[in-house]
Amino acid sequence: MSGAAGGSWRRAAAAAWPLLQQAAAATLAWWIARALGDHDDPFFAPVAAVVALNASRGDRGRNALRLLLGVLVGIVAGEVVLAALGGGYGSLALAVFAALVVARLLDEPRIVLAQAGAGAVLTVAVGTDSAGFYRVVDALVGAGVALLFSQLLFTPEPVALLRRAETAALDRMAAGLELTCDALERGDERLAERAMTALRAMRDGLADLARTRQASTSVIRYSIAWRFRTAPSARERENAGHLDLLGGSCLMLARTALAAGPDERALLAPALKEITAILHALAADPGDQAARQRATERVLEVVGGLNDSGLETEAAGRDAAAGLRAVAADLLVFAGVPAEYAVAAVREGAGRFEVPEPPRLPWPHRLARLRHPFHKSD
Known part of the structure; x- marks a missing residue:
């Protein structure tokens, strides 16, 4: 086998293992969230696990914590705006803007901004008291599973x-x-x-x-x-x-x-x-x-x-x-x-x-x- 072909196989083999970990983490997070929560469709828990582990090996633990921080910032911003102004297009725009500004002031990477904006959108758009709470629970489950995988089970040497x-x-x-x-x-x-x-x-x-x-x-x-x-x-x-x-x-x-x-x-x-x-x-x-x-x-x-x-x-x-x-x-x-x-x-x-x-x-x-x-x- 030529050196170039060997390099291609090495890269493919190296990429497969982290992807298998993401798939396993998503499945485990979904199972845990369904077992813990009262909501029937905790889709964000497996999503959070996949997103948290979607980083270079050695940086996945910090990625999980950043995701969790972004979700919390977005939900807090959305809940504050809902309490003050109620729902509506203006409230949605204000909540997203406030969440993004806070995330930017924290000088965090783009994953925090993305999750902050998404958290604010979901909180205001759904407009129920439980939406933000369930999203926090799902985020905690997904990020927790990601930390279990990245920091304990599959910590890179x-x-x-x-x-x-x-x-x-x-x-x-x-x-x-x-x-x-x-x-x-x-x-x-x-x-x-x-x-x-x-x-x-x-x-x-x-x-x-x-x-x-x-x-x-x-x-x-x-x-x-x-x-x-x-x-x-x-x-x-x-x-x-x-x-x-x-x-x-x-x-x-x-x-x-x-x-x-x-x-x-x-x-x-x-x-x-x-x-x-x-x-x-x-x-x-x-x-x-x-x-x-x-x-x-x-x-x-x-x-x-x-x-x-x-x-x-x-x-x-x-x-x-x-x-x-x-x-x-x-x-x-x-x-x-x-x-x-x-x-x-x-x-x-x-x-x-x-x-x-x-x-x-x-x-x-x-x-x-x-x-x-x-x-x-x-």
């Missing part, structure tokens, strides 16, 4: 959470450079445009990685289960931060390689193909020490071949070689080589490093990784 984000980012980089390599070999300008588009879109993946780094901090702070993982999580969070630089270097490499002449392109294609293979191998298991060790050795082989390739006889070739060295240095740093040693090794085109062991996952996560069909390097 912070290092594993970061590793998944690293895999996604590395897959995106590899896919972009793979298209770049194809464009160099075929001289296809459309492929070149697709490669640049893919690498520019990679910034979204890096933004997701940045959010995951922040979420891993929240997991440590609010989850009882993973308090003891503070040190390894901090190490992996710092390591993941190097991928920002690597992503920028990959974009620069693609631009300089595609701007080179036919002779330089022919010399660059094998090196880009090897870099792409290294990225795919790291994406398959970013936390595997052996994979990182092999990556450092292969990267240094690529850089070592630059001096004898004749690539730097022209200005465009020198620019591309500089881009290649930047990617090589950032790969070495991600693998665990100190930055000053990585830069020196890339500049000299030689070196030998024993990469340190990355933070290890707890044994249940290691076992799951061993059973994963893509844990081996490509």
Whole structure:
């Protein structure tokens, strides 16, 4: 199976599990709300559970609390307006506006604004004394189930959470450079445009990685289960931060390689193909020490071949070689080589490093990784 296909399967498998959790949470919330409440159709409880869990792993607990806050703000605003002015179009408009203003003053994310507005609408539109109460009960049930799932039953292990984000980012980089390599070999300008588009879109993946780094901090702070993982999580969070630089270097490499002449392109294609293979191998298991060790050795082989390739006889070739060295240095740093040693090794085109062991996952996560069909390097 190719590296690109493996990346697609990894993304599909990673997406399926949270969706199954949302479906199970919705069902459980509906059952609990029907068992507790006097109303026959507590539809908002499963809706609240799904909406609360519809966030990145590591941020779902806060999402549940934000949903609950929005519902409470909306219902209070609606009840106050109903008590003062009664029902009607004007009351609806005033209640929604007041709820949105309060939510905005609280400086909360958009989910709070949306739930505040919806809560005010339902309270005024239904116009019964029980509507707001039942909506609060449903919100409490849905948010409570979401917190049960996100903070207790399926709390993400912070290092594993970061590793998944690293895999996604590395897959995106590899896919972009793979298209770049194809464009160099075929001289296809459309492929070149697709490669640049893919690498520019990679910034979204890096933004997701940045959010995951922040979420891993929240997991440590609010989850009882993973308090003891503070040190390894901090190490992996710092390591993941190097991928920002690597992503920028990959974009620069693609631009300089595609701007080179036919002779330089022919010399660059094998090196880009090897870099792409290294990225795919790291994406398959970013936390595997052996994979990182092999990556450092292969990267240094690529850089070592630059001096004898004749690539730097022209200005465009020198620019591309500089881009290649930047990617090589950032790969070495991600693998665990100190930055000053990585830069020196890339500049000299030689070196030998024993990469340190990355933070290890707890044994249940290691076992799951061993059973994963893509844990081996490509």
